[in-house]
Amino acid sequence: MKLRYSPTSPYTRKVTVTALETGLHDKIERVPTNVDDPNNDIWTQNPLVKVPCLVTDDGTPLFDSPVICEYLDSLSKGPKMFPAPGPARWTALRRQALADGIMDAAILRMGESRREKNLQSEAFLKKQSRKMEQGLDALEAEADKLNGPLDIGLISIGCVLEYLDLRWPGDEWRKKRPKLTAWQKTFGQRPSMLTTVPPKPTT
């Protein structure tokens, strides 16, 4: 399998952590991918031209991160990151959606904040910032319960929190969120998290 990725993508990190936790990491060749290069294969493999994109051994491209993670999970002969149908599965999928939604808002906000000042929409920036804050508040509210067996919900939360440290350190998400802070401190010590710490961004 080949994984098209960019080094700071939090969605890619979800996939890599899932691969490590399910024991599949060695089966994946990693291909750094510049989505802005129209000659890059990503343009034919993912019509949305986004990473991560996993090309399976039979050449099928899979996207986006929830689909790739569930595909890897289906191959896992060891631990499973997607619980069987039932309440635990819905909880894990909801948490994944919440964490991914915070990533989406953080990325949209970053794109907007990089436009020339006179083109930026203050209302749009505030809207994305509010989504991030509300998402984090929701995570703080259930931080006491983030202690079950490892699953895709917890992986996604761990990845989004460290992505905010990378891209929005000035937001200081830990302020007023002591339970989530404590949870992340422990979760971030997992070998799969420690070995996937993203490089300092250059853009």
Ligand SMILES: N[C@@H](CCC(=O)N[C@@H](CS)C(=O)NCC(=O)O)C(=O)O
């Ligand atoms: N929902 C997608 C989001 C993927 C995504 O937004 N990836 C970013 C990199 S972090 C990307 O490739 N952006 C390029 C673009 O939007 O043109 C997923 O979960 O994989």
